[in-house]
Amino acid sequence: MPKTLSDIGEFGLIDRFHTLIREEGIETPGVTIGIGDDAAAIKPREGYEVLVTCDCLVEGRHYLSDRINSVDLGRRAMAVNISDIGAMGGLPLYALVSLGLREDTLIADVESMYRGFFQELNPLKASIIGGNITKTEGANFIDITLVGEVEQGKLMLRSSAEIGDAILVTGYPGQALAGLQILQSSQSPQDVQNHPLVQAYNTPKHRAREGHAIAHSGYAKAMIDTSDGLLADLGHICEKSRVGAKIIQKQLPLSKALIQEAGQMELDPYDLVMSDSDDYELILTCSAESVPKIRSLVASISDVSASEIGRITEAKEKIQLVLPDGSKRPVTPSGWDHFKT
Amino acid sequence: MPKTLSDIGEFGLIDRFHTLIREEGIETPGVTIGIGDDAAAIKPREGYEVLVTCDCLVEGRHYLSDRINSVDLGRRAMAVNISDIGAMGGLPLYALVSLGLREDTLIADVESMYRGFFQELNPLKASIIGGNITKTEGANFIDITLVGEVEQGKLMLRSSAEIGDAILVTGYPGQALAGLQILQSSQSPQDVQNHPLVQAYNTPKHRAREGHAIAHSGYAKAMIDTSDGLLADLGHICEKSRVGAKIIQKQLPLSKALIQEAGQMELDPYDLVMSDSDDYELILTCSAESVPKIRSLVASISDVSASEIGRITEAKEKIQLVLPDGSKRPVTPSGWDHFKT
Numbered sequence: 001m002p003k004t005l006s007d008i009g010e011f012g013l014i015d016r017f018h019t020l021i022r023e024e025g026i027e028t029p030g031v032t033i034g035i036g037d038d039a040a041a042i043k044p045r046e047g048y049e050v051l052v053t054c055d056c057l058v059e060g061r062h063y064l065s066d067r068i069n070s071v072d073l074g075r076r077a078m079a080v081n082i083s084d085i086g087a088m089g090g091l092p093l094y095a096l097v098s099l100g101l102r103e104d105t106l107i108a109d110v111e112s113m114y115r116g117f118f119q120e121l122n123p124l125k126a127s128i129i130g131g132n133i134t135k136t137e138g139a140n141f142i143d144i145t146l147v148g149e150v151e152q153g154k155l156m157l158r159s160s161a162e163i164g165d166a167i168l169v170t171g172y173p174g175q176a177l178a179g180l181q182i183l184q185s186s187q188s189p190q191d192v193q194n195h196p197l198v199q200a201y202n203t204p205k206h207r208a209r210e211g212h213a214i215a216h217s218g219y220a221k222a223m224i225d226t227s228d229g230l231l232a233d234l235g236h237i238c239e240k241s242r243v244g245a246k247i248i249q250k251q252l253p254l255s256k257a258l259i260q261e262a263g264q265m266e267l268d269p270y271d272l273v274m275s276d277s278d279d280y281e282l283i284l285t286c287s288a289e290s291v292p293k294i295r296s297l298v299a300s301i302s303d304v305s306a307s308e309i310g311r312i313t314e315a316k317e318k319i320q321l322v323l324p325d326g327s328k329r330p331v332t333p334s335g336w337d338h339f340k341t
Numbered sequence: 342m343p344k345t346l347s348d349i350g351e352f353g354l355i356d357r358f359h360t361l362i363r364e365e366g367i368e369t370p371g372v373t374i375g376i377g378d379d380a381a382a383i384k385p386r387e388g389y390e391v392l393v394t395c396d397c398l399v400e401g402r403h404y405l406s407d408r409i410n411s412v413d414l415g416r417r418a419m420a421v422n423i424s425d426i427g428a429m430g431g432l433p434l435y436a437l438v439s440l441g442l443r444e445d446t447l448i449a450d451v452e453s454m455y456r457g458f459f460q461e462l463n464p465l466k467a468s469i470i471g472g473n474i475t476k477t478e479g480a481n482f483i484d485i486t487l488v489g490e491v492e493q494g495k496l497m498l499r500s501s502a503e504i505g506d507a508i509l510v511t512g513y514p515g516q517a518l519a520g521l522q523i524l525q526s527s528q529s530p531q532d533v534q535n536h537p538l539v540q541a542y543n544t545p546k547h548r549a550r551e552g553h554a555i556a557h558s559g560y561a562k563a564m565i566d567t568s569d570g571l572l573a574d575l576g577h578i579c580e581k582s583r584v585g586a587k588i589i590q591k592q593l594p595l596s597k598a599l600i601q602e603a604g605q606m607e608l609d610p611y612d613l614v615m616s617d618s619d620d621y622e623l624i625l626t627c628s629a630e631s632v633p634k635i636r637s638l639v640a641s642i643s644d645v646s647a648s649e650i651g652r653i654t655e656a657k658e659k660i661q662l663v664l665p666d667g668s669k670r671p672v673t674p675s676g677w678d679h680f681k682t
Contacts, residue, residue, distance in 0.1 A: 037498055
């Protein structure tokens with residue numbers, strides 16, 4: 001019979017994690033003491049600032065266990081945190097994993113989730129150095145604290161966009177939303193796991209390498225990830241930088257998969273691109289002359305594109321969408337507000 | 342009508358937090374960017390290592406909302422994390438607070454919980470610099486990541502106890518367990534809130550100042566907090582240091598309140614002291630000649646006592662309890678295994 005947490009206990013599970021970390025994880029330099037003491041100790045590198053972020057996935061809210069396999073769930077939970085570090089211009093170093101688990105949770109599933117963590121961490125030479133397991137009666141949750149580093153003076157904020165800046169976005173925002181709708185409307189979620197849009201939702205790509213390179217280059221002014229959706233996160237930049245923005249609709253990047261799916265769903269693909277969506281692309285602003293430099297920098301790192309989608313304007317303009325006929329339509333970022341429905 | 346999260350939304354709640362942090366929190370030096378960006382950025386001090394820990398309280402598992410008020414819950418959630426930093430010889434600097442909340446959670450309760458956080462953080466000049474709110478359908482949870490610092494070379498581990506070391510413990514372990522039993526057996530939990538043992542459970546005292554001073558002094562060898570109970574955590578020291586231990590029963594510290602309550606519960610007070618209990622005292626080991634130095638050091642910081650309770654022995658001795666007649670009884674640390682019942 002498959003083993004559950006109540007069979008092997010918390011300490012039994014921690015032992016399994018140690019084995020997994022030894023076998024499949026990697027060692028990151030700079031850790032004085034890792035898992036197995038009251039806290040983890042880290043020796044920060046000179047000339048670097050330490051970045052800390054935490055983000056939590058709750059079963060039933062951020063994922064449905066019958067619609068994502070455990071490896072992908074682990075990848076997703078880690079990628080959303082890596083994205084936050086990357087959006088600050090940094091790279092991840094160490095993760096602390098706090099799990100809330102029901103007694104009937106399968107050990108094999110938790111181990112697969114850990115494998116998903118490693119799939120995201122290992123390529124960046126980042127490791128798991130601590131954590132915590134808690135029994136829960138309700139929904140399982142995965143709360144990850146990720147520690148990273150950024151070179152001093154290279155920190156990328158939301159608050160430093162300037163009027164006249166070009167606005168760039170990486171990849172194809174909105175794909176995760178379309179993928180979620182496919183998952184939700186599918187009679188058998190297993191059959192759609194390989195659909196590119198479902199993959200965009202289940203295992204979103206972070207852009208930490210791109211974010212780090214952009215920050216290092218000094219070409220960009222403000223940066224954020226699109227974890228709340230393109231419009232909502234552009235809204236965060238506008239709010240924090242006290243500016244407005246003009247988006248040129250026809251310049252919004254549309255993937256073939258998104259166009260096709262929007263047609264089937266009878267939705268405007270441009271609406272999907274701007275909506276609340278769990279993609280983890282980057283939005284950044286820079287001077288007009290830096291646009292080609294950033295585009296070629298991003299292209300040199302991966303096959304992801306960076307599209308210029310508009311300009312930063314005065315605060316009083318708020319956010320305007322410029323339609324193909326030249327007319328303007330005000331658009332309001334709704335944000336991803338977990339409690340307002 | 343009292344406001345709930347569904348009334349003001351996540352961003353509304355975050356705004357309240359900002360106000361609370363501005364009004365009641367303090368500023369810790371070394372933070373480049375705090376709440377309101379993708380990640381928090383910290384400039385570590387030269388000559389220090391960074392400590393990171395996370396611990397999670399789940400409603401129904403670690404607390405019952407009708408048996409603890411929200412301020413005390415906030416204090417408790419923060420104190421257990423501060424204790425982990427203190428047990429490594431460090432002091433806390435920055436907290437990231439990740440909350441899982443049901444829609445019907447009262448705003449006033451969440452604000453009170455934040456006040457509890459500040460009550461623990463402000464005296465140590467530590468601040469809240471980030472976090473995350475997630476809607477949950479099930480049990481609420483409070484997951485805190487605490488970042489601290491420890492002078493280089495002063496890190497206190499579990500793994501450095503040596504044969505012949507004296508074993509010291511601060512305060513009165515076991516009080517929290519007795520307090521929990523009072524809470525659980527009480528018909529009206531409100532009436533027992535001021536009982537000293539109930540307070541020991543609801544708002545345990547961390548010993549971070551003492552732990553930091555002990556580490557700084559260089560007198561101690563191994564250190565841990567008693568979050569799993571005296572015997573279980575002494576067991577962690579023995580396991581990691583590959584040693585055994587001899588506990589002299591009559592030297593175990595018993596508070597008057599514990600003796601009285603044990604009498605009423607018809608329990609051996611010494612069993613209570615050694616059991617799994619949510620106290621956050623320190624266990625440490627040191628050479629025999631350092632005992633008076635550490636005792637007077639601890640006494641100079643607060644009114645908490647440090648009692649010498651036994652000696653570190655060879656691993657093959659395991660853990661033995663020496664009874665008043667000189668006979669020995671092997672005792673087995675059960676640990677606090679959340680899944681084994």
